[in-house]
Amino acid sequence: MENLLTLPVLLPLFGAALTLAFDKLPRVQRWVSGAVQVAVVAVAVTLVFLVDSRGTQVLWVGNWPQPLGITLVADHLSALMLLVSTVVTATVFFYSMGQDLDTRQRETPVSVFHPTFLVLSAGVSDAFLAGDLFNLFVGFEILLFASYVLITIGATRDRVRSGTTYVVVGVLSSSLFLTAIAAVYAATGTVNLAQLSVRLSELSPGVSLMLQLLLLTVFAVKAAVFPLSAWLPDSYPTAPAPVTAVFAGLLTKVGVYSIIRTQTLLFPNNPLSALLMWAALLTMVIGILGAVAQSEIKRMLSFTLVSHIGYMIFGVSLGTQAGLAGAIFYTAHHITIQTTLFLVVGLIERRGGTTSLNRLGGLAAVSPLLGILFFIPAMNLAGIPPLSGFIGKIGLFGAGVQVGTPLAWLLVAGSVVTSLLTLYAMAKVWNRAFWRDVPEQLSDQPSGLTVSRRHGARRGTQPTDGRGAAHPEVPAAAEPTPGGTGASPTRPSAATGTRPDPSELWEEANDSADGGVLEPSRVPRPMAATAGVLVVLGIGLTVIAGPLYGYCERAAAELSSPGNYVGAVLGDGALLDGPVGWNGTHGDAGDGAGGADSTDNQGGAG
C-alpha cells in the first residue's frame, strides 16, 4: 500500500514524457493528461482514507537502510493538501482543455502546455509528500521550473517582463533554500525531517534559531508573506487564466505547507509567535489595501491572494492546536476558492473582452450564469456566512481569542478588517462589472473592440491587430515608432528619446494587465462547466465543513506532537515520546551538534 505514495509524483512525470512524445497529436495529449489527472485524484482520495484510518503512511524509496535514502511521508496534513491540490489541478486542466478546444483564441501552445502542466503537478505533489528537506527542495524546483515555463508561455512582451521578475525571485529564493539546507546539514548531519526533528532540538538555541529563520525566510518568499510578497501581484496577472489560477491556488500554499511543517515538526519548541503574528497582520492588511486600490480584476485578486495568506500565517503563529486546525482548514478552502475566482475571471475576460473595471459593465444582464459563478466564490472569499470562508475565519478568530494576548486580539481585529475590505473589493468588482449599465460609448459596440481599435496599432503581440503574433525581428530601436506619437510602449530606445506621456503609460498598463484585449465572445461551455464544478466544490466545502474540520483538527493534533511523525518514519523503537519530552540517549542520535562525518548518517538508526 505504501507504494501508492510514489504515484502522485510518478504518474504526472510519466504523463509528461508521453505528452511530450505525442506533441504532434493534441488529441492524444489531452487524453493522456486527462487520464493522469483523474488517476492522481483517485490516488489522493485513497491516501486520505488510508491515512485517516491507518495512520501516517511512510515509504522508504528503494528500500535503503533506514535513515539513508529518500522518504515519502503522508500524514493527515500532507494527504489533505495532496487531495485538494490534485482536485484543483485536474479541474483547471479540464478548463484549459475547454480553452484549447475553442479555436478562436488559443492562448496556450498545446504541445508545451500539457507536459509542463503535468510536471508542475508532480512538483507540487512531491513537495507535499517529501520526507526530507532536500526532497522538499527538489519538489520546489520541479514546480518552480514548470512555473517559469508556464508564466512566460507564448513569450509576449508582458509575460517576458513579468516573468523575468518571477524567475529571478524564484532562483534567488532557491539559492537561499540551498544555503539553509547546507547549514542544516552542517549542524545536524542529516536532512531527513524526522531525524532533524530530534537533532535540531539538541542544538544550541542560537544555531537553531538561525536555521529556523533561514528556512522561514525561504518559505515566506514562496508563500508571499508580507515583506517578501511584492513579486506576486506583479507577475501573476499577465499569465493565461488557467495558469494564474493554478499558481494562485497551489504555489503559495506549498510555501504555507512548508511553514507549517517547519514550525510544527522541526522547531516545535520555538514558535516565534510574535514575529509570525506581525508578519501575518501586515500581510493581511497591506495586501488587502493593495487590492482595494486596483481597478483591474486579476491584479486585485492577486493582492487578495497575498492578503489571505496572512490568515494562514495567523493560524500558524498562534502555536496552538486550534490555530493550526484553523490554518489547515483555511488553506484547503483558499486553494479552492482562489482558483475558482481566477478561472471565472478568465471567463469574464472572454465575455467582456477585458478585465479592467473601467471598461466592464452590464455583465449580469448579458450573462447571468457568469454572475452566479463569480458571486458565490467572491462572497465565500469575503467570508459571508454560511460559506466555508466564514467557517475558516471563525475557527481562526476562536483560536486567536483563546490565546488572548494583546497581539492575538490585534490580529483578530486585523483579520476582521481584512475580511470587510475583501468584501468591499469584491463588491466593487460586482458593482462595476456586473451591476452597472454598460458604459455609454461602449454600449454600441463590445467593449473589447473599442479598446482594440484605440490601441490596436501599438500592439506587437496581439492576435487582433494586423501584424498578427509575429514579433519584430529587429530590435525596437530600429523600428519606426508606430502611431506617430514619438514613443511607443515598445520603445527602449536611444532613437526616440522622448519620455512616455501619461496616456501611454496607461495604455501600456492595460496591455500588461489585460494580457491583451480579446475579442469578446460567448463563453465556451466546457470552460463554464468546469468553473461551475469548482464553484460547486467550493459550496461542497461548506456542506462537508463538519467532517472536514474534524479532519483538520485531527491533523493539527497529529502535528502538535512531532513524536507521531518521528515514530512513524523512524519506527516506533526510535522514540516514542518525540523530541519535546525527549531526554534519552545522546549517543543514539550520534554527534548531532558535532555534525557531519561520513558515518553520521547512520547515527539515528540505532
Next chain:
Amino acid sequence: MTANLTLVIIAGVLIAAGVYLTLERLLTRILVGVVLISNGVNVLFLVASGNAGGPAFIGSTPPGDMSDPLPQAMVLTAIVITLGVTAFLLALAYRSFQLNGHDEVVDDVEDALIRDLAEADRVSESFDASDHPDDSTPDEEGLDFDRPEREPRPDDDLHDRTPESAEEADS
C-alpha cells in the same frame, strides 16, 4: 568538525559579488550574479560536508576516512538546476532583447500608474461610477491632469519606466 576558512571566504566573496550584480537592472548582469551566488552556495556545501577525506567508494578507503558523499550528491543536483536556470534566463534575456531592444528589467507599469494617482491625490475611475457619468472613456485614470511639456533629456530613455521618471513627471 572544523570549518575550512578558505572555502568560507570564497563562498562569501562569490555571494557578495553575486548580490551586487543582482541589484543591477540588466538581465544579463543579474544572470551573472545568479550564477555567482549559486556557485557560492555550492562551495558552502563543501564546507558543510566537513573534513576532506578519501573517495567514497567501498573498498577504496576505510569508511572512517571517506569524505561525506551526501553533500556532493546535493551539490550535483544543485549544479544541474543552476544549469537549467541559466539557460532559461539567457533565453528570457534574448527574448527581451528581441522584443524591446534591451534586456532591462522594467518596473511594473500598473504600479507606477497607481502611484501617479496617489501623488496627484486623485481617485481611480472605478472608485465611484456616478461621479463620472459622462467620461467613462478611459480617461487615463486621473492622468489627464496638466503636465508641463518639456524637452526630452538625453537620459530619459534609460529611465523611462523607472520610478524616478514617475516622480520627475510630477515635479
